[in-house]
Amino acid sequence: MGAPAGPAVVLLSGGMDSATALAIAHHRGHRPLYALSLQYGQRHAREVKAAQAVARHYGARSIVLDVPLARVAPSALTRRSVSVPLDRPDAEIGKGIPPTYVPARNTVFLSLALALAESTRATAIYLGVNAIDYSGYPDCRPEYLRAFRRLARLATASGVEGRGAPRIEAPLLRMTKADIVRTGTRLGVPWDLTWSCYRGGARPCGRCDSCRLRAKGFAEASKAVNKGRK
């Protein structure tokens, strides 16, 4: 654990990326930790249960909000009438914007995190976005995050009054999925509690982009470990 770093808000979906972001915020010494999870009409509530379990693991206060995003933003993640694409070739994942894109999702999530951060005097907002092994969403790119950082400074009383707006921290932005697995493992992320699959089955489908990226991460991380052992 690092030095005390003030309160932080972590956007926690229950997937492996945001769990690793929470582990990093914890490791950097942020206390208290507020884990903000949003139910937005995604197809299954399993994600939110995973988020709550991961929050508990790191002693974070879990806050679950219902956000009626599905009513304004149809997507394969919020409507059964739109299909989650399966078995896309690796080379296709991350090219173009897939039907699992939820319009403006990260902007809605970050703005609610910003409200919570202002209220709790949090010094930072952590989120697990990644621009390497990702699904190709516009609101996961570095230039998007830079624009949100600028907005946060102008949008908040803390920014205006000179106390400093909360920093937007995306520590996984430039990591490969294998890097994320290695970092999370080192910081004790309880992988068994996390949930990545876009579909709501009893077990992960193994075929959606999210399952495939997860599997790739673990496969590459273990390959690297085995290579190191030789």
Place this chain on the structure above:
Amino acid sequence: MGAPAGPAVVLLSGGMDSATALAIAHHRGHRPLYALSLQYGQRHAREVKAAQAVARHYGARSIVLDVPLARVAPSALTRRSVSVPLDRPDAEIGKGIPPTYVPARNTVFLSLALALAESTRATAIYLGVNAIDYSGYPDCRPEYLRAFRRLARLATASGVEGRGAPRIEAPLLRMTKADIVRTGTRLGVPWDLTWSCYRGGARPCGRCDSCRLRAKGFAEASKAVNKGRK
């Protein structure tokens, strides 16, 4: 009415400013018009009823969403334990950030409007913010709006794919309250249906910032008219 200008989303609170913004979007020929009203734990639901009535007046589709902003952002507008300031001298209104400030409110509202705009292929988002006769909120300033415009271009599939992100239109930004009254009157805003008071009484209190700014606007607009008549 102007030429057809495509669909637009209007953030409609039920107050006089957003009603005038809707009137302007209508006048510029945007069709269909989506009036997005947000219930965020403000002390009274009267605002939302006013919004629905104003939307009907302009033939806009009213969409009311519950956003649990009060759970993450305490304010005099969302908590009974925080007082709405009364009878502030005119010179004090707009100086410093008052307790009616709701952390990150406009960012949350604009992000939901952005989601709706992407889904409806709206070409513009209208909001009634004003930086002249206003309460001093950071997220009503021109530099804040410029930052959100930039964000919208980077956050959306429409921005990335070259169709162009929805424009953020704040036509009242540089108007005085008297200008707003004059513009709204010319465009047929049904003032009797709008509601400005920050408190939830049966009648407007006449003493909060919002009531005072409204009264000032009508008083100055009528003075100017009388002067013109001499």
